[in-house]
Amino acid sequence: MSVSERLREIRVGFERPFWIANISELFERLSYYAAFASLARYLHETLQFPVERAGALTGWFGGLVWFLAAFGGALADRLGFRRALSLAYLILSCSYFLLGSLGSPWFAPVRNAVPLGGLVAFILMLPALGIALVKPSVVGTTARASQDNVRSIGYSIYYTLVNIGGAAGPYIASVVHKHLSVENVFRVAAASVFLMFFMVLLLFKEPRRSDEAAAPSLAQTVRNFGTVIANPRFMIFLQIFTGYWIVCWQEFITLPVYIHDYINSQADTELILVTDSLTVIALQLGMSFLTRKLPEFSAIILGTFVTSISWLVLIAHPSVPTAIGAIVVLSLGEIIQAPRYYEYISRLAPSGQQGTYMGFAFLPLGIGSLIGGKLGGALLHHFGEVQHRPSLFWLSIVAIGVLTSLLLWIYDKSIRPTPAQRLQ
Secondary structure: OOHHHHHHHHHHHEOHHHHHHHHHHHHHHHHHHHHHHHHHHHHHHHOOOOHHHHHHHHHHHHHHHHHHHHHHHHHHHHHOHHHHHHHHHHHHHHHHHHHHOOOOHHHHHHHHHOOHHHHHHHHHHHHHHHHHHHHHHHHHHHHHOEOHHHHHHHHHHHHHHHHHHHHHHHHHHHHHHHHOOHHHHHHHHHHHHHHHHHHHHHHOOOOOOOOOOOOOOHHHHHHHHHHHHOOHHHHHHHHHHHHHHHHHOHHHHOHHHHHHHHOOOOOOHHHHHHHHHHHHHHHHHHHHHHOOOOOHHHHHHHHHHHHHHOHHHHHHOOOHHHHHHHHHHHHHHHHHHHHHHHHHHHHHOOOOOHHHHHHHHOHHHHHHHHHHHHHHHHHHHHHHHHOOOOHHHHHHHHHHHHHHHHHHHHHHHHOOOOHHHOOO
């Protein structure tokens, strides 16, 4: 197929809702990563939480986003993607604004009336609920509003836009924090998603295929949710794949601490972490083209293995350049597996249940964040501060990833369902 034919295939293969949903996802990710990049320091320095409490609240926010995505997917199926996205962006704009207003004088009566920790934990739940609606709605729209021959490219576009937002968010947070204040980072995030609220209302049309079932009733939504939970093969797969995210989240959970404590205390760890998103932006479409003939599940296994061994680069010679190199290799594994992972689950989802299944697709990210945070911190303390052999920490993380790759291979050869089975 010539380049012009391929471009035409892409142009006609995606309906307008695909582009509206994915552009809105870019701005949602920008807002999320801007807020996330400033959250820990905001809690510690502005709201005066001790470091342990600030870290726990930040981890609560990160893990809760992905846990609630499973419920958000079921709700998105019921509401429809247009209403779900509109509600999500309204929730996000209000919650980011409230988060940035916690230290404001006008918020003092509420702040003084209830324990601050409980108040912050509650407010941090609100953006998590909004994001939980956005994720399955955008991925579900990508499934419905793209033709089969370009669907894998659609997920690559989705993932590339996510990473553009992931790279832009911390940069914008840095600029706003430096020239205005940290509170205004959250207000800028609120304005960004509020703009998306209006864009969805004005331009987004509910995607519907000719063979798509009608929107499920509330009882059917509950049954769909229960059916997914009661499906042992699918749930086993999600539990195994959690190992991937335990490995991957160390980039954000422990790598900055490791670099600061054991490599270079003056290193700009936030700038180093931009490497991930920039790598994905630069290489996602090209890597998707190179691996397009690789079966979906084989790509998931390969990507998991590549991400797992990425930390060997850092072990070989601990330094800032090798840390950057490790992130590049980690990102390559992410690029290989992520679009095919979402494509695989979308093809397994029965008609009318895309939102529910795609919501559950995010469950390993939440479990991996919570387990990875607690486990990563404990292992880094043990190997770094107790044994004074911090490189063994990364060997243990590599071992978890390699074991996950092996378990995925066993799953593929023994119990993995085919799309035709619809996970029955």
